[in-house]
Amino acid sequence: MSYLRFEKALMTNLQESLTRELLRTNRSGAYSCSTIVDCNTRKYHGLLVVPVPELDNENHVLLSSLDCTVIQHGAEFNLGIHKYQGNVYSPNGHKYIRELDIEKVPSTIYRVGGVVLKKEVVFQHYENRILLRYTLLDAHSQTTLRFRPFLAFRSVRQFTHENSTASRDYEEVENGIKTCMYAGYPTLYMQFSKKNQFIFSPYWYRGIEYPKEQERGYASNEDLYVPGYFDMNMRKGESVVFAASTKKSATSSLKKLFDKEVEDRHPRNNFLNCLITAAHQFHNRRGEERYILAGYPWFKCRARDTFIAAPGLTLSIEEVEYFEKVMKTGIHALKQFYTGNESTEPIYEIDKPDVPLWCLWAIQQYEDKVGKEKCAKMYGAFLKETMKFIESNKHPYMTVEDNGLLFVDGGKEKAMTWMNSTANGHPVVPRTGYIVEFNALWYNALRFCAEMSPSDSKDAQHYEALAEKVKESFIKTFWNQYGYLFDYVDEGEDEQDWSVRPNMIFAAALEYSPLDQSQKKSIIDICTRELLTPKGLRSLSPKSSGYNPMYVGPQAQRDYAYHQGTAWPWLGGFYLEACLKLFGRSRLSFVERQMIGYEDEMFQGCVGTIPELFDGNPPFTGRGAMSFAMNVAEILRTMELLEKMNYNTEGTK
Numbered sequence: 001m002s003y004l005r006f007e008k009a010l011m012t013n014l015q016e017s018l019t020r021e022l023l024r025t026n027r028s029g030a031y032s033c034s035t036i037v038d039c040n041t042r043k044y045h046g047l048l049v050v051p052v053p054e055l056d057n058e059n060h061v062l063l064s065s066l067d068c069t070v071i072q073h074g075a076e077f078n079l080g081i082h083k084y085q086g087n088v089y090s091p092n093g094h095k096y097i098r099e100l101d102i103e104k105v106p107s108t109i110y111r112v113g114g115v116v117l118k119k120e121v122v123f124q125h126y127e128n129r130i131l132l133r134y135t136l137l138d139a140h141s142q143t144t145l146r147f148r149p150f151l152a153f154r155s156v157r158q159f160t161h162e163n164s165t166a167s168r169d170y171e172e173v174e175n176g177i178k179t180c181m182y183a184g185y186p187t188l189y190m191q192f193s194k195k196n197q198f199i200f201s202p203y204w205y206r207g208i209e210y211p212k213e214q215e216r217g218y219a220s221n222e223d224l225y226v227p228g229y230f231d232m233n234m235r236k237g238e239s240v241v242f243a244a245s246t247k248k249s250a251t252s253s254l255k256k257l258f259d260k261e262v263e264d265r266h267p268r269n270n271f272l273n274c275l276i277t278a279a280h281q282f283h284n285r286r287g288e289e290r291y292i293l294a295g296y297p298w299f300k301c302r303a304r305d306t307f308i309a310a311p312g313l314t315l316s317i318e319e320v321e322y323f324e325k326v327m328k329t330g331i332h333a334l335k336q337f338y339t340g341n342e343s344t345e346p347i348y349e350i351d352k353p354d355v356p357l358w359c360l361w362a363i364q365q366y367e368d369k370v371g372k373e374k375c376a377k378m379y380g381a382f383l384k385e386t387m388k389f390i391e392s393n394k395h396p397y398m399t400v401e402d403n404g405l406l407f408v409d410g411g412k413e414k415a416m417t418w419m420n421s422t423a424n425g426h427p428v429v430p431r432t433g434y435i436v437e438f439n440a441l442w443y444n445a446l447r448f449c450a451e452m453s454p455s456d457s458k459d460a461q462h463y464e465a466l467a468e469k470v471k472e473s474f475i476k477t478f479w480n481q482y483g484y485l486f487d488y489v490d491e492g493e494d495e496q497d498w499s500v501r502p503n504m505i506f507a508a509a510l511e512y513s514p515l516d517q518s519q520k521k522s523i524i525d526i527c528t529r530e531l532l533t534p535k536g537l538r539s540l541s542p543k544s545s546g547y548n549p550m551y552v553g554p555q556a557q558r559d560y561a562y563h564q565g566t567a568w569p570w571l572g573g574f575y576l577e578a579c580l581k582l583f584g585r586s587r588l589s590f591v592e593r594q595m596i597g598y599e600d601e602m603f604q605g606c607v608g609t610i611p612e613l614f615d616g617n618p619p620f621t622g623r624g625a626m627s628f629a630m631n632v633a634e635i636l637r638t639m640e641l642l643e644k645m646n647y648n649t650e651g652t653k
Contacts, residue, residue: 003269004102011097021606021626022106024123027283032123032130037094039081042212044156044297048244050128055184061152062188063244064224070112071144077112085207104265114140122261129245131258136234143234149190150224153181159222162204175251186246193241193254196232217554268608271599275636278609279313282629290325295625303350305630306330307358311365312633316640338389353398353408356386357441364448383449404469405434406442421562429563433490434477440507443470447512471514483522500530500541502571509578520582534597535614536572539563549616551623565616573634580641598635
């Protein structure tokens with residue numbers, strides 16, 4: 001039996017099936033996404049969603065969905081499903097589903113009377129082309145398939161409504177048509193591998209509703225345009241491939257293309273392979289440059305996310321070359337920032353003060369994988385350049401103080417850390433001054449750069465001396481009498497944040513720590529007692545003021561909950577790393593049990609991946625973006641650490 005398989009009972013129960021989503025990407029920014037029954041529940045859902053750089057930096061839904069109707073003896077059975085206002089679902093194609101198997105590519109079996117139809121979906125790598133293959137597995141009499149394309153031609157952040165501006169023009173092309181609803185958009189080609197008849201029958205389907213948008217407090221309905229339908233007769237055992245693309249397809253080769261794309265797919269037959277597939281979905285290519293998208297469906301490439309996620313998404317699955325390519329673009333963007341030049345890379349938030357520190361941490365993970373010599377050759381000069389930039393106080397928001405610590409200015413007016421939610425133009429968590437993870441990363445960076453420098457060099461001596469100063473100041477500034485670290489200390493106002501937050505875990509997890517063993521244990525203990533959930537660490541302890549763990553409701557309500565108690569798997573990755581480093585083999589079974597909480601998510605939410613965050617209280621429901629790079633990355637990195645430790649354990653027997 002397949003690992004990712006859903007039976008009829010679940011598929012036909014909309015309460016269960018509409019909460020589960022499927023994501024496919026082309027590794028170049030385009031994607032295809034819907035629920036497992038193909039009922040779109042978000043404005044971000046669509047069969048073909050592509051970037052249109054000529055218009056803006058957003059993705060755009062060209063083809064919202066494709067409804068397939070089985071016709072036998074004059075009777076029509078529509079396999080599609082849409083939600084309309086008034087909680088109306090029509091047609092009810094989900095009731096014909098017998099099973100869904102997602103091991104290699106999503107494969108849905110429908111049964112209508114004596115007809116058994118299989119639908120498979122694959123997104124062609126590096127092309128804006130979605131491919132659907134329909135196979136008539138069984139039929140007792142002549143069967144016709146009818147396909148209705150629902151067109152949107154809109155940004156993922158907007159809706160379309162019936163209007164007179166939309167073009168109804170189309171042209172016939174080989175085994176299909178091409179059309180474009182609005183000027184500035186690419187042409188949409190819809191073609192089949194077999195001859196068919198297109199019947200022009202323009203119609204607006206009004207009042208289609210997206211319940212996920214309702215939940216999030218947004219507008220939630222639109223009208224979709226159907227230009228007509230395609231008819232074709234099918235024989236038992238026959239397959240037909242449908243292609244929707246921004247380029248013309250060679251229809252005679254569509255079947256071969258489909259087979260080739262399926263062959264290239266990694267089977268999702270266990271937890272690890274699901275995560276590897278999810279990791280590849282964050283890949284983004286622009287020309288020769290490589291990026292990591294922060295998440296789907298709305299995140300672009302963000303600097304902090306790139307450097308935190310890169311090691312787990314690449315090094316942990318033995319894809320060193322892709323790490324180097326991602327770092328090449330990331331470092332190029334950072335160097336432009338260092339010299340005061342506007343970035344030519346589409347990487348957002350490069351100006352955040354901790355970005356260079358996370359970049360150094362990522363390089364440290366590379367060194368651990370490939371060795372000191374290769375790392376020094378690749379990144380030695382950049383390490384030195386970055387340290388010089390920081391120490392010269394050239395960063396617009398961060399300075400090295402006389403005590404050796406990094407001080408961030410302006411955190412009350414502008415979000416400077418990963419806790420970046422805002423309300424009324426100000427950060428919800430106004431972290432400023434001496435920030436705990438920044439300084440933990442700083443100490444780690446100093447020690448790492450000392451290690452990477454020749455042992456008798458002035459650089460090595462300088463970094464070691466500064467690291468000693470930072471260590472002393474770190475303990476003096478952040479350690480409190482209750483056995484944990486202040487989240488931030490704003491010296492100017494003598495302000496110390498006593499909130500129990502997860503940011504202190506980095507001081508216990510990083511390779512080089514200013515803390516001694518007993519201090520690390522104390523931090524791990526408090527994180528275990530107050531922050532740990534089956535889905536990672538809470539962003540705030542339930543015992544701290546302002547605890548708000550449920551990420552629900554309209555935007556403003558969610559903003560106040562975003563970092564006030566919600567649980568984050570990527571933080572859990574550093575927590576588990578700290579546990580393994582401090583307690584060794586005695587924590588192996590504990591870490592393995594923690595992995596079960598993440599594996600459960602393979603069958604929930606967006607199937608086969610990990611969402612952005614979870615509610616901090618039971619049942620720890622997944623929220624936010626359906627697939628989040630840092631979370632997938634840190635779970636993969638934890639699994640690698642587990643594997644290493646298990647291997648070492650076995651080796652000593």
